[in-house]
Amino acid sequence: MLSFNKILFIIIVAISFTGCLEHRIIFDFTKDVNQNFFKQMPGIGDTTFTKFPVTKRATTAEVYVSSFRERFIENDNLLEYTELNDASKIPAADYWSVNGYSQDLFLIKYEFTYITTTKKGKQIETPTEGVVFFSLKHNGKGYTKSMKQVILN
Numbered sequence: 357m358l359s360f361n362k363i364l365f366i367i368i369v370a371i372s373f374t375g376c377l378e379h380r381i382i383f384d385f386t387k388d389v390n391q392n393f394f395k396q397m398p399g400i401g402d403t404t405f406t407k408f409p410v411t412k413r414a415t416t417a418e419v420y421v422s423s424f425r426e427r428f429i430e431n432d433n434l435l436e437y438t439e440l441n442d443a444s445k446i447p448a449a450d451y452w453s454v455n456g457y458s459q460d461l462f463l464i465k466y467e468f469t470y471i472t473t474t475k476k477g478k479q480i481e482t483p484t485e486g487v488v489f490f491s492l493k494h495n496g497k498g499y500t501k502s503m504k505q506v507i508l509n
Contacts, residue, residue, distance in 0.1 A: 399468025399486045411481060414466035421463075426456030457495055464488040 395401035399414045423442040428435045428449040435449055439459070469483045 397486065397488055398470070399466060399484075405468075405470045405484070408470045408472050410468055410470045412469035412483075414468045414486070417464050417466040419462065419464050422461045423458065424461070425458040457493060459494070460492045462488075462490050462492075 396403050398405035399410055400417075404410060424439045425442060426437065427440050428437055429440070429446055430436075430449050439457075440446060440448065465485065465487050467483060467485050469481050471479050471481055473479050
């Protein structure tokens with residue numbers, strides 16, 4: 357008969373191993389990134405900015421994109437497996453191809469205006485910059501594996 361401590365240990369180990377499994381996120385960049393993708397972003401979508409109404413939405417946005425891929429590089433007499441920016445000047449070991457992960461990082465910077473009300477009831481329009489950061493990670497077969505999004509204001 358197993359004691360309570362042994363059963364508890366087996367349950368904890370089993371739960372720990374499930375965290376090591378690959379989790380599939382069904383995400384298609386061309387299908388899921390549309391006008392609904394940006395609706396919850398203050399100044400772009402139909403949402404307020406920390407409970408204050410947005411009076412002027414963003415009309416322009418600066419988009420910065422950076423891409424990384426897993427590659428082999430020669431470091432002295434060794435092959436190193438690393439993640440390099442696509443614009444990197446470090447030469448990759450072309451004779452050893454890798455079908456690894458790649459990642460695209462996006463940074464969207466825009467400006468919008470919102471209204472605050474003082475204690476005396478005076479409304480003040482406040483311009484502010486919004487920044488949205490999100491990354492897309494792809495597996496070696498070209499499928500998007502995961503997406504993370506952060507809104508910074």
